[in-house]
Amino acid sequence: MRVTDPAGLATDLARRIRRRWRAEVQAIGATGSLAHADDREGTDLELIVATYRPGTGPAPMRRRVDGHLVSIEVAASPDLLARARQLTTLWPLRADRFLHLRPLDEDSDWLPSVRDAHLARLTDATPREFSELARDAWCTADSLLARAVQAGQWHDEDSALLLLAEARIAAAVTDGLLTRTYFRNSADAARRTGVVGLDLVELRDRVRLQAAELEKRGRPVDVPLAELL
Known part of the structure; x- marks a missing residue:
């Protein structure tokens, strides 16, 4: 070659x-x-x-x-x-x-x-707009993390590892949106946000901290059905 x-x-x-x-x-x-x-x-x-x-x-x-x-x-x-x-x-x-x-x-x-x-476009973007995007990204991270935990409980280790890796990237993206920080690529995002190597428990703690931050910025990530629309 x-x-x-x-x-x-x-x-x-x-x-x-x-x-x-x-x-x-x-x-x-x-x-x-x-x-x-x-x-x-x-x-x-x-x-x-x-x-x-x-x-x-x-x-x-x-x-x-x-x-x-x-x-x-x-x-x-x-x-x-x-x-x-x-x-x-x-x-x-x-x-x-x-x-x-x-x-x-x-x-x-x-x-x-x-x-x-x-x-x-970035100049025109409001903090609320980035918070809403971060909330969407958080939902992805939370869902992937839940699926990784479930796969682990079913002893499907390969799926658990893949889902955990995806959940780390989604959590890194959420951090990027919360701080208006962009990255070179997924590896750069994981490294700079410190999610590289986090296990299920550690990543769950990070996702919970993100949820608390999003609640401070307007509304909780988990809302009653009456408040959905």
Whole structure:
């Protein structure tokens, strides 16, 4: 298996895309390690291709190329801007790709508008909006944790371990929403929030603390049916 320089490979790929779809492609950028300039041998390459119109440009793909896993996301520029303006429960894991988008060719001057659109949305976001997103993420963490406990009681250790790992990430995402903190990826989220290695009891305590914080911010996570709607 031949392993090439990731930055050089990304630049060469962008050049080929530009050459073949020049009339359709508005900008080409990289996210992840390339955008943070900490790429190394074997780094995954994550490219975003913005087109002028939907359904044009290269096809989205995920392939192994010269020792690197290459992912190409293709979206019309209005759609990409719309995504940058959205806040969802997965914001802590997705914001980085909007805020750190590295141009891969000289024709990609449009890319900073993605960052600007996301920053403008964050400026408009209220504390209550983030609290509501955190409440949704908390429900996911609590549900996954309950299922992990149940799997353990049934002696299904494989399922319990998988569910526990997912519950840790959901708890990390909840922390990110409570503190308006975004992460590079799931591993970064788990490491920075301290959920790595937490067992079922320790994670349950963390989730309970999150529930108490959410109650302070407006209403409890467990409400009577009459207060649901």
